[in-house]
Amino acid sequence: xxxxxxxxxxxxxxxxxxxxxxxxxxxxxxxxxxxxxxxxxxxxxxxxxxxxxxxxxxxxxxxxxxxxxxxxxxxxxxxxxxxxxxxxxxxxxxxxxxxxxxxxxxxxxxxxxxxxxxxxxxxxxxxxxxxxxxxxxxxxxxxxxxxxxxxxxxxxxxxxxxxxxxxxxxxxxxxxxxxxxxxxxxxxxxxxxxxxxxxxxxxxxxxxxxxxxxxxxxxxxxxxxxxxxxxxxxxxxxxxxxxxxxxxxxxxxxxxxxxxxxxxxxxxxxxxxxxxxxxxxxxxxxxxxxxxxxxxxxxxxxxxxxxxxxxxxxxxxxxxxxxxxxxxxxxxxxxxxxxxxxxxxxxxxxxxxxxxxxxxxxxxxxxxxxxxxxxxxxxx
Amino acid sequence: xxxxxxxxxxxxxxxxxxxxxxxxxxxxxxxxxxxxxxxxxxxxxxxxxxxxxxxxxxxxxxxxxxxxxxxxxxxxxxxxxxxxxxxxxxxxxxxxxxxxxxxxxxxxxxxxxxxxxxxxxxxxxxxxxxxxxxxxxxxxxxxxxxxxxxxxxxxxxxxxxxxxxxxxxxxxxxxxxxxxxxxxxxxxxxxxxxxxxxxxxxxxxxxxxxxxxxxxxxxxxxxxxxxxxxxxxxxxxxxxxxxxxxxxxxxxxxxxxxxxxxxxxxxxxxxxxxxxxxxxxxxxxxxxxxxxxxxxxxxxxxxxxxxxxxxxxxxxxxxxxxxxxxxxxxxxxxxxxxxxxxxxxxxxxxxxxxxxxxxxxxxxxxxxxxxxxxxxxxxx
Numbered sequence: 001x002x003x004x005x006x007x008x009x010x011x012x013x014x015x016x017x018x019x020x021x022x023x024x025x026x027x028x029x030x031x032x033x034x035x036x037x038x039x040x041x042x043x044x045x046x047x048x049x050x051x052x053x054x055x056x057x058x059x060x061x062x063x064x065x066x067x068x069x070x071x072x073x074x075x076x077x078x079x080x081x082x083x084x085x086x087x088x089x090x091x092x093x094x095x096x097x098x099x100x101x102x103x104x105x106x107x108x109x110x111x112x113x114x115x116x117x118x119x120x121x122x123x124x125x126x127x128x129x130x131x132x133x134x135x136x137x138x139x140x141x142x143x144x145x146x147x148x149x150x151x152x153x154x155x156x157x158x159x160x161x162x163x164x165x166x167x168x169x170x171x172x173x174x175x176x177x178x179x180x181x182x183x184x185x186x187x188x189x190x191x192x193x194x195x196x197x198x199x200x201x202x203x204x205x206x207x208x209x210x211x212x213x214x215x216x217x218x219x220x221x222x223x224x225x226x227x228x229x230x231x232x233x234x235x236x237x238x239x240x241x242x243x244x245x246x247x248x249x250x251x252x253x254x255x256x257x258x259x260x261x262x263x264x265x266x267x268x269x270x271x272x273x274x275x276x277x278x279x280x281x282x283x284x285x286x287x288x289x290x291x292x293x294x295x296x297x298x299x300x301x302x303x304x305x306x307x308x309x310x311x312x313x314x315x316x317x318x319x320x321x322x323x324x325x326x327x328x329x330x331x332x333x334x335x336x337x338x339x340x341x342x343x344x345x346x347x348x349x350x351x352x353x354x355x356x357x358x359x360x361x362x363x364x365x366x367x368x369x370x371x372x373x374x375x376x377x378x379x380x
Numbered sequence: 381x382x383x384x385x386x387x388x389x390x391x392x393x394x395x396x397x398x399x400x401x402x403x404x405x406x407x408x409x410x411x412x413x414x415x416x417x418x419x420x421x422x423x424x425x426x427x428x429x430x431x432x433x434x435x436x437x438x439x440x441x442x443x444x445x446x447x448x449x450x451x452x453x454x455x456x457x458x459x460x461x462x463x464x465x466x467x468x469x470x471x472x473x474x475x476x477x478x479x480x481x482x483x484x485x486x487x488x489x490x491x492x493x494x495x496x497x498x499x500x501x502x503x504x505x506x507x508x509x510x511x512x513x514x515x516x517x518x519x520x521x522x523x524x525x526x527x528x529x530x531x532x533x534x535x536x537x538x539x540x541x542x543x544x545x546x547x548x549x550x551x552x553x554x555x556x557x558x559x560x561x562x563x564x565x566x567x568x569x570x571x572x573x574x575x576x577x578x579x580x581x582x583x584x585x586x587x588x589x590x591x592x593x594x595x596x597x598x599x600x601x602x603x604x605x606x607x608x609x610x611x612x613x614x615x616x617x618x619x620x621x622x623x624x625x626x627x628x629x630x631x632x633x634x635x636x637x638x639x640x641x642x643x644x645x646x647x648x649x650x651x652x653x654x655x656x657x658x659x660x661x662x663x664x665x666x667x668x669x670x671x672x673x674x675x676x677x678x679x680x681x682x683x684x685x686x687x688x689x690x691x692x693x694x695x696x697x698x699x700x701x702x703x704x705x706x707x708x709x710x711x712x713x714x715x716x717x718x719x720x721x722x723x724x725x726x727x728x729x730x731x732x733x734x735x736x737x738x739x740x741x742x743x744x745x746x747x748x749x750x751x752x753x754x755x756x757x758x759x760x
Contacts, residue, residue: 001434001648003427006641008414017631021413029635030410033401033583034388035713047383054381067585068448071630072610102609197631203413205447205585205633227607229482230452248718250451251397251577253585255409256636261386268381333415338628 011327012354014363015335016147016308017175018197018204019351021259025202028262029255036252044261045240045252051264054272055177055200056192056210058184064240065260066207066231067253070174070195073207075103076231077170077191078141080211080219084108087137089130089167091122091158094146095339096172104141107227112137118340119310121303122153124161131165140167145176147198148338150310150347152180152303156187163188168215174198177208178267179279179307179351190215196256199279199307201352202263205256263352279306282355286348289364293371298345307355309348310341314371319343322370330366391707392734394743395715396527396688397555398577398584399731401639405582408642409635416632424641425620425632431644435557435580435652436572436590438564444620445640446587446611447633450554450575453587455483456611457550457571458521460591460599464488467517469510469547471502471538474526475719476552484521487607492517498720499690501683502533504541511545520547525556527578528718530690530727532560532683536567543568548595554578557588558647559659559687559731570595576636579659579687581732582643585636643732659686662735666728669744673751678725687735689728690721694751699723702750710746 013020034041052063066073078100082088088104091097093116104111112134114126122142131137140162144155155171162169168190176182178199184192190212197204211219211233219233226232230250238247267275283306287297290311298310313319319336323346326332335347348363393400414421432443446453458480462468468484471477473496484491492514494506502522511517520542524535535551542549548570556562558579564572570592577584591599591613599613606612610630618627647655663686667677670691678690693699699716703726706712715727728743 001430003431003645003648005645006408006424006427006638008411008424008638009418009420010412011414011418013413013415015415018413018415018634021635026410026412026635028386030406031388032390032406033393033398033577034391035393035395035398036584038389038391038707038713040389044386044388047386050381051383068452068610069630069633072448072452075608075610099609106605106607106609195631197413203633203635204416204631205636225486227486228455229479229486230448230455250449251575251584253449253583253633253636254398255401255406255583255639256585256633258386258388259635265383265385268383327418333418 009331012332012359012362014349014354014359015333016347016349017195017351019201019349019354021201021203022266022353024266025259025262029203029259031258033254036254041254044257048257048261048264051261051268052208054268055264056184057182057186058210060184060210060212061241062216062237063210064236065257066209067250068207069205070193070207072231073193073195073209074099074172076209076233077193078103078107079226079228079231080233081139081168081170081191081215082107082109083222083224085110086139087112087134088139088141089114089127089134089137091127091142093120093122093149093151094118094143095148096143096146100141100172119149119151119299121151122158124154124157127158128161131161138167139170141170143172144182145180145305145308147175147308149341150299150305150308152305155189159187159189168218175305175308178275180305181276184210196260199352200263200267201354202260203256205253206260279350279355282350282360283309285357286350286360286364289360293364293368295367307349307351309350310345311348313344313346317371325370326366330362332362332366334363389711392712392739392742394729394734394739395713396727396729397575397731399581399729399734401581401583402646402733404646405639405642409583409639411638413634416634421634424637428637428641428644431641431648432588434648435644436564437562437566438590440564440590440592441621442596442617443590444616445637446589447630448587449585450573450587452611453573453575453589454479454552455608456589456613457573458483458487459606459608459611460613461519461548461550461571461595462487462489463602463604465490466519467492467514468519468521469494469507469514469517471507471522473500473502473529473531474498474523475528476523476526480521480552499529499531499679501531502538504534504537507538508541511541517547519550521550523552524562525553525560525685527555527688529721530679530685530688532685535569539567539569548598555685555688558655560685561656564590576640579732580643580647581734582640583636585633586640659730659735662730662740663689665737666730666740666744669740673744673748675747687729687731689730690725691728693724693726697751705750706746710742712742712746714743
């Protein structure tokens with residue numbers, strides 16, 4: 001066994017996440033570990049709640065970070081809000097809508113699927129039709145920003161429909177939080193989960209989550225126990241929000257939470273509207289640069305995510321070779337297509353700290369070089 | 381909202397975990413993030429598997445780190461190996477045995493409890509009796525090192541009994557891994573989980589897990605789907621061990637895995653037998669120092685954990701005041717009693733990087749000062 005210390009190469013991360021992490025966040029991350037019941041740490045957790053409320057644009061008291069990646073945040077929403085036998089309407093227009101279905105089924109819920117094309121947003125008309133046909137449904141689940149296709153759906157309208165038909169909404173905001181407007185209170189979203197490694201540009205491994213009072217009420221009136229002990233949010237309530245004494249649940253990922261605190265502070269200091277605008281600006285810059293070299297967007301401009309640009313792999317290019325060359329020659333990571341888009345699309349992330357002019361220029365010029373004929377031969 | 385950058389105080393961590401993290405591990409943690417599908421990262425994951433096999437003393441190919449804390453590692457073992465209606469014998473001699481019961485019940489398993497006193501090890505005789513009385517049982521679950529009481533149980537004998545009666549064993553090694561001998565292959569343990577923040581002295585948030593071929597076989601022959609998508613290890617198999625291409629499951633906690641790699645390298649470089657010996661040596665040193673100032677151990681010497689010393693709070697002292705004074709005046713954290721031991725016991729950790737002479741001396745001398753009468757008045 002001959003294993004040496006690991007020193008990662010220095011990459012520019014322009015895939016679907018993790019995004020580039022600011023040196024300030026890395027510095028916060030590497031600070032000495034303290035106990036998870038230390039008064040200083042508990043004070044920091046309270047600040048994280050406040051900062052997350054700002055990021056989610058909510059006053060929900062139950063706004064926390066799950067101690068695991070976004071897929072655990074997703075599962076936390078489903079296992080706490082669904083009881084066996086309940087009907088859940090799941091909107092699916094990409095990989096992550098399908099993962100929602102997996103979650104519902106594993107909770108013993110009954111799924112009604114509302115399908116839209118990959119690359120199109122969720123259709124409010126189809127959702128309303130499904131709500132009309134299934135008055136027994138109690139929950140509507142949809143993805144705000146589909147990471148697999150780069151499509152933004154109209155969360156406000158979808159949530160209004162859910163409310164109109166007396167359903168709670170579960171919303172995947174993994175890629176949207178901190179990248180495009182997400183107004184949890186104004187739009188009346190009920191359970192929203194995200195990930196630390198996308199537009200917040202924190203290290204991967206945490207999942208910010210917020211529950212409305214309606215979601216909390218449903219959770220607290222359950223007749224069956226939540227099937228997951230680790231993700232049972234009624235136990236987490238005492239851990240993150242106990243007034244007098246925090247009840248021990250699990251050991252919090254102390255250092256990752258240092259990093260989340262710092263990344264949320266960066267968001268607050270820049271101002272969330274300015275952050276949204278920066279994502280739009282960098283997206284337009286990238287779009288102009290890419291179109292100038294003949295690279296086409298897959299998603300209609302009306303529903304494009306500025307922070308995740310799905311483009312077609314140009315004719316005659318071998319997707320893995322191009323990505324390999326970008327990584328090897330320029331230390332630049334872009335994302336492959338996922339699911340039915342594998343081999344056909346690239347996903348270029350401009351998330352959080354990655355959304356900077358220098359990255360846009362690097363990406364466009366490196367792609368131009370790699371896609372040019374002489375280089376293609378070398379790459380093959 | 382007036383929130384500043386968070387700068388933690390510099391503590392000495394001698395509680396039940398997290399333990400002190402070596403500066404080398406913190407430095408590894410703070411390195412720039414790379415993508416979770418980057419070839420360099422995948423190479424590092426392979427090294428982590430090899431290093432974890434060494435730490436667990438196993439050749440099990442399925443030896444990985446779950447992307448969440450030890451309680452998720454626990455849940456991963458139970459949800460993957462239990463199908464609804466199965467009978468599971470759970471040995472309970474502290475808080476974490478009871479958490480196992482919670483897990484079994486939430487999987488739809490039927491629990492047979494084998495109870496021992498808090499502060500005593502699991503009784504092999506009682507376990508054998510339960511196995512005789514319940515021939516339908518398919519799994520035996522027990523805690524190797526009870527973090528709530530500081531007691532070591534005889535995992536070898538308990539696992540042999542499980543095998544004798546045709547049961548798989550699920551073993552909580554959260555506090556034992558890297559602190560006392562744990563010989564997964566030699567003892568024939570089937571599913572073993574641990575935590576990163578105890579004797580490995582990595583940051584909290586990861587759960588090393590290893591499954592024997594018998595455990596994998598049982599998992600692969602399930603007739604029902606695992607109730608958790610996030611913890612479904614059949615999906616993780618392709619992520620951690622895919623031969624040709626890693627299939628995407630979730631975004632790995634990249635930086636925490638840098639830290640785990642480094643902490644496992646420290647373990648390997650020191651040598652696991654020497655690490656076990658250091659824990660024993662530091663425990664004996666602490667024991668002598670504490671007994672010299674009249675502090676008594678709660679657990680019989682025959683089954684004491686060197687890495688977690690449960691001692692009685694001396695008569696006339698107010699537990700929270702003493703711990704508060706240690707933290708405030710000396711930046712020293714020790715652990716409170718848990719469950720029925722709350723207020724009556726302290727748990728003094730000597731785990732991993734915390735198990736150093738300077739810490740033993742600090743702890744003993746600080747306790748001596750804080751427990752002395754004049755200081756007690758100040759603390760009250």
